[in-house]
Amino acid sequence: MSAILDVHDLHLRRGDRTILAGATFTVTHGGIVALMGPSGSGKTTILRVIAGLERFDRGAIDVEGVRLKGGEKANAALLRNLRRKVGLVFQFHHLFDHLSALRNITLAPTHVLGVPMPAAEARARELLAALGVEHRASALPRELSGGEAQRVAIARALAVDPPLLMMDEPTASLDPSRRNELGELLARLATQKRTILLSTHDDDFARRWATTILRMDGGVVV
Amino acid sequence: MTSRRRCCLLSLALCALLGVRAVAQQSDLRWAGDLEGGAPFVEADPNDPNKLTGFDVEIAELIARGLKRTPHFQFVPYGSIDQAIERGTAEIGLSGMEDTPTRRAAMATTIPYYAFREVLAVRDADAGRFRTLADLRGRRVGTLGGTMAYEILLQGERQHGLEAVSYDDDVHPYSDLLLGRIDGVLLDNVLAERRRKTMAGITIQPQAVATSHYVGVLAPRNAPLRDSIDEILRAAMRDGTLETIFRKWGVWNGDQRALYDNLIARKAVPAVTISGSDAQIGVALSRREATLRYVPSLIKAAGVTLILSCLAMAIAVTLGVLIASGRVYGRAPLRLALTGYVELMRGTPVLLQLFVIYYGLASIVKLPAFLAALAGLALNYAAYESEIYRGALEAVPGGQLEAARTLGLTERQVLRLVRGPQAFRIALAPMTNDFVALLKDSSLVSVLTVVELTKQTQIFATNLGSWVIPGTLCAAMYLVMSLPLGALARRLEERWKAPTV
Numbered sequence: 001m002s003a004i005l006d007v008h009d010l011h012l013r014r015g016d017r018t019i020l021a022g023a024t025f026t027v028t029h030g031g032i033v034a035l036m037g038p039s040g041s042g043k044t045t046i047l048r049v050i051a052g053l054e055r056f057d058r059g060a061i062d063v064e065g066v067r068l069k070g071g072e073k074a075n076a077a078l079l080r081n082l083r084r085k086v087g088l089v090f091q092f093h094h095l096f097d098h099l100s101a102l103r104n105i106t107l108a109p110t111h112v113l114g115v116p117m118p119a120a121e122a123r124a125r126e127l128l129a130a131l132g133v134e135h136r137a138s139a140l141p142r143e144l145s146g147g148e149a150q151r152v153a154i155a156r157a158l159a160v161d162p163p164l165l166m167m168d169e170p171t172a173s174l175d176p177s178r179r180n181e182l183g184e185l186l187a188r189l190a191t192q193k194r195t196i197l198l199s200t201h202d203d204d205f206a207r208r209w210a211t212t213i214l215r216m217d218g219g220v221v222v
Numbered sequence: 223m224t225s226r227r228r229c230c231l232l233s234l235a236l237c238a239l240l241g242v243r244a245v246a247q248q249s250d251l252r253w254a255g256d257l258e259g260g261a262p263f264v265e266a267d268p269n270d271p272n273k274l275t276g277f278d279v280e281i282a283e284l285i286a287r288g289l290k291r292t293p294h295f296q297f298v299p300y301g302s303i304d305q306a307i308e309r310g311t312a313e314i315g316l317s318g319m320e321d322t323p324t325r326r327a328a329m330a331t332t333i334p335y336y337a338f339r340e341v342l343a344v345r346d347a348d349a350g351r352f353r354t355l356a357d358l359r360g361r362r363v364g365t366l367g368g369t370m371a372y373e374i375l376l377q378g379e380r381q382h383g384l385e386a387v388s389y390d391d392d393v394h395p396y397s398d399l400l401l402g403r404i405d406g407v408l409l410d411n412v413l414a415e416r417r418r419k420t421m422a423g424i425t426i427q428p429q430a431v432a433t434s435h436y437v438g439v440l441a442p443r444n445a446p447l448r449d450s451i452d453e454i455l456r457a458a459m460r461d462g463t464l465e466t467i468f469r470k471w472g473v474w475n476g477d478q479r480a481l482y483d484n485l486i487a488r489k490a491v492p493a494v495t496i497s498g499s500d501a502q503i504g505v506a507l508s509r510r511e512a513t514l515r516y517v518p519s520l521i522k523a524a525g526v527t528l529i530l531s532c533l534a535m536a537i538a539v540t541l542g543v544l545i546a547s548g549r550v551y552g553r554a555p556l557r558l559a560l561t562g563y564v565e566l567m568r569g570t571p572v573l574l575q576l577f578v579i580y581y582g583l584a585s586i587v588k589l590p591a592f593l594a595a596l597a598g599l600a601l602n603y604a605a606y607e608s609e610i611y612r613g614a615l616e617a618v619p620g621g622q623l624e625a626a627r628t629l630g631l632t633e634r635q636v637l638r639l640v641r642g643p644q645a646f647r648i649a650l651a652p653m654t655n656d657f658v659a660l661l662k663d664s665s666l667v668s669v670l671t672v673v674e675l676t677k678q679t680q681i682f683a684t685n686l687g688s689w690v691i692p693g694t695l696c697a698a699m700y701l702v703m704s705l706p707l708g709a710l711a712r713r714l715e716e717r718w719k720a721p722t723v
Contacts, residue, residue, distance in 0.1 A: 051628050052627075052628070053624050053627065053628065076632070080630060083627075083628060083629065083630040084630065086628070087628065087629075088625075088628045090621060090624070090625060092621060094619065094621035094622045094624065094625040095622075095625075096622055096625070096626070096640055096644075097619075097622065097644060098640075098643050098644050098647065098718070107626075107629070107631075107639060107640075108626075108629035108630055108631065111631060111635055111639060112629065112630040112631060112635075113630075153625075156625075156629070157628075157629070160629060160630060
């Protein structure tokens with residue numbers, strides 16, 4: 001199986017703190033990859049770097065042929081390509097406060113991909129239904145529960161159909177029964193066409209649902 | 223310190239002050255005047271700014287001497303002298319106060335001590351064609367607001383179709399005359415002569431438009447004091463003391479002799495005489511008549527206020543958005559320049575900015591008054607608005623911006639679709655607040671001869687001799703304009719709280 005993500009020798013320093021110290025790993029197509037490790041080990045930073053939200057000093061990242069190099073500012077075209085490949089669901093969701101759940105989901109398809117509104121809306125409703133929150137379509141983010149907000153955030157990321165879906169600490173705010181529901185959901189989403197890379201420090205969750213577990217410590221994958 | 227104790231101390235201090243004041247009252251003659259009026263009336267001595275000179279100063283000394291008291295000067299702006307006398311800030315107002323029927327009816331005025339002529343000043347080149355107000359049909363004619371000359375010009379609007387322009391001082395009418403912003407200036411001969419001496423290119427037409435006098439102004443309750451002062455003035459007319467004073471200031475002429483002869487013979491002297499006309503100026507109208515006469519002009523002035531405020535706000539909002547975006551997204555030099563602009567506009571008085579735009583830049587761009595007022599208010603408020611938007615833009619959580627970026631939105635789209643709309647909701651309340659403030663700040667533009675609501679109220683009050691009715695109407699009109707704004711803002715906020723689908 002070919003690699004969807006190849007991370008090679010990532011280095012990142014902020015001031016005199018070393019955040020990443022040569023992290024290297026590969027993710028193959030399909031499945032759920034759990035990135036584990038103690039707080040401060042660099043899990044979230046790796047996800048942010050792969051999503052193009054942060055620069056890194058040295059090393060390289062390759063997402064299905066889109067290549068980010070250390071020490072360089074990625075240009076707009078490269079970032080555009082990268083973001084067709086990678087989606088990120090934040091730990092705190094970061095839904096757009098002024099838009100309903102449905103409009104949160106249709107924003108990117110209509111404005112980035114140029115999908116006509118009726119089609120985008122139909123697809124958004126499908127996603128909400130698949131995630132079990134179709135009844136919350138017209139709710140504003142502040143009216144959603146934590147679990148509902150997470151599902152809307154997943155739907156928002158899936159709406160632009162990225163082959164690599166990353167999630168930062170998806171289980172952090174969920175109770176045990178909700179965690180299993182999430183695991184089942186992710187297992188359904190992870191197909192040959194979609195790979196899930198998530199960071200967590202929930203051992204039970206990772207052992208039960210992940211197809212691959214990577215462990216980070218001190219800015220490297222061990 | 224407890225607040226009760228502080229209160230006690232405060233009242234003790236007040237008592238002490240009042241005590242001193244009471245003693246002072248017996249030997250001091252407090253007289254009010256406007257230093258900005260300048261020579262030959264009242265001005266700070268150029269050699270010793272703590273000393274006063276001018277014929278009004280000498281007349282105050284003359285009166286105080288006659289009353290065996292010491293003159294004590296109290297600075298009061300020209301337009302507020304009547305009110306200040308009424309409330310007891312000073313006992314007598316002496317600052318080239320005009321002898322109008324309204325003033326005679328509302329206050330205790332002394333006998334006139336100087337006769338003046340309202341004269342028309344024009345540019346030398348126009349001396350042949352603009353001889354009287356009738357020649358100035360369709361032209362702009364300036365004067366000092368709240369004066370008899372302004373009343374005459376308002377009458378001229380009806381009779382001759384000219385346009386009256388009101389100034390807050392007596393220097394800028396003449397400088398605007400030379401700049402071509404107006405085509406004539408009507409003011410009394412003392413002010414006109416003074417200006418003609420310092421500015422080249424002004425011709426004063428020999429035929430007087432009207433004649434009247436300067437008087438001292440006292441509160442009606444001080445009528446007995448006024449009677450003693452009248453006798454002192456009559457004595458000074460008889461023994462030539464007044465003539466000496468006016469000769470010293472170079473304003474003595476034959477008109478004074480005639481006036482004094484009449485007054486010494488105790489003949490009645492009409493307040494104002496309009497040349498070649500029986501029409502009267504500032505005839506003491508009943509409050510009802512005056513109100514009916516002024517309400518239409520107040521409504522018109524409120525319209526000026528509203529249009530000016532709305533346009534200024536629209537420009538300020540647009541500029542504010544651009545400045546804020548530049549400060550949040552721009553490169554360092556742009557950010558620095560914009561920060562400099564904001565600090566300059568916020569850190570200096572808007573009044574000064576208006577003066578610079580209208581008068582200071584007149585040699586480069588000669589903006590009409592309304593445009594200068596609009597530009598001044600808009601440029602000033604743009605600085606404040608930009609700070610609101612910058613704060614609002616920065617208040618939108620960064621996580622949402624990152625989420626938008628990971629979805630593939632460009633920076634421009636992030637601003638337009640995610641950051642901007644949320645910032646606008648945050649900015650709405652402070653913006654509404656600023657608009658209401660602007661509505662009232664717009665009254666400052668009267669210094670640029672724009673007659674808006676507050677200025678019109680002041681004109682009304684001067685002519686009526688009271689602030690009660692004009693002030694009440696003015697306040698009501700401001701409220702009528704500002705209250706719907708608050709309601710509109712609340713409705714918008716409500717609408718934005720509701721879901722969008």
